[in-house]
Amino acid sequence: MKIIIINYGAGNIQSIKFALQRLGVEAILSNDADEIRNADKVIFPGVGEASSAMKKLNESQLDTIIPTLTQPVLGICLGMQLMCNSSEEGNTKGLGIFDTEVMRFSQNVKVPQIGWNTIQNLKSPLFEGVRENEYMYLVHSFYAQKSNEMIAESNYDISYASALQKDNFYGVQFHPEKSSKAGSRILKNFLEL
C-alpha cells in the first residue's frame, strides 16, 4: 500500500509519519502530482496560518490536484480547514471540497483551544471501534461550522464540526497522530478504507 503525506511546507509531517510507522506503514512525503494521484491513500496535513498555507498550495498547483483525487484523502487540522469553502483566517478561499465555512472562536473562550476534547455523534467507518465521547487532542483557533457532511462534532464555545466527510474526502480537526490509542485507531481505520 502506498501512502503519501502531502509535503507542501506547512505540516507537522514528522509526527504523522511516525504515527503511521507505529502502525507498521512507511509513508512517503511528496508534493509531486503524479505520485500523489497514484497513491492508495493521501494524507493532507497542515499547521500554521491558512492564507500562507493556501498560497503554498497554489504555488505548487496542489490546489487544483487535491479536489480531483479519487482515493481516500484525509485532511488533518489546517488540512481539513483548507478543504472547506473558506476560512476567516486571512480571508482565505479554500478548496471547496466540504460545503462549510471556517470561523474564529469567539472571545468567550481562550483561543487557541489547546488540549483534549471529546468527539461525539460519530458517523463514519473512520470511527470504527472508537467510542462516543472519546478524547482527541486539538490545537486550533478556527473551527468548521456544522454541515450535512459532519461525521463528528465537538463543543468549545459552540458546537462545531470536528470531522467531515464527502465521498472519498475525510477531514479531522483533531490530531489523530497525537491522540494516543484512539487516534491511532482512527489512522488505522483510514488505512483500511
Add this chain to the structure above:
Amino acid sequence: MLTKRIIPCLDIKNGRTVKGVNFVNLRDAGDPVELAKIYAEEGADELVFLDISATEERRKTLQKLVLDVAAQVDIPFTVGGGISSVEDVDHMLQAGADKVSINSAAVKRPELINELASKFGNQCIVVAIDAKQIDGEWIVHLVGGKVPTEIRLFDWAKEVAERGAGEILFTSMDNDGTKDGFANEALATLSTIVNIPIIASGGAGNMQHFKDTFIEGNADAALAASVFHFKEIGIPELKQNLKDNGINVRI
C-alpha cells in the same frame, strides 16, 4: 468539553532526565524516552522537555531526543531550554516536537515571539515565564530564576499574548520546589488579563494542589516534575481524584 491537562516536565541534561529542587541540586530520574512512554501510558495529557545542558552539541543531542520521543510517544510534547531563534524552532518542529517554549530569548528580544508566531503559527509557541515576588510585586526572572529583570509579570504576560504566544507557562520561583501548592492568586490574575491558555508550574506537592490550581488558579493545565518522577503522585490516581472532585479530565 475541553479537559484540564496534567503535564509531567522532564528536565534534560545531556540527553538524561534531571530535576533540581529550586533548579539548583540535580538528581537523576531516568531515561527521558522511557519515562515519556510510561507517562503517556499512564494518562499524561502532554509532556514538556526542558533542556538545561550548556554544551556545544546541545542542539544536536536535543534534536536526537526529540526524534526519539516523536517516534515512540503518541501524545503531544513541548521542547524548551535555550531556544533562541527561528532556526532553533524550525529544527525542533521538523524533528517532531509539537510546540516549543521560549523564555529568556523572548525577554531579550520580544520580536522573536512575533516572528515565530507568523512563521509557525501561534499554536506551537509557548512562552515560559519565571517570576517571583519582590516587595509584593511579581517580577520576571531569567536564568532559571536567578537573575531578576525589571519587567513585571502581568505586563509581560499581556505583551507576549499580544505578540502571538499561543500559551503561557508560568513558573512561580517562590513556589517551585516547596511542594506547598501553586501560585494560584497570580495564576487567576493571568487568566483574567490574557485570553490564551495558562499552564501552572511550581509548587505541586499533593493532589489537592492540582485541584486548587484548576479551581482557584483557573489554570488550564498543571505541570509538575519531581512528584511524578519520584512516584509521590501517580497520574492515574491524580486524574481519578480530580474527576471525583468534579474537575473535567481525560480518563
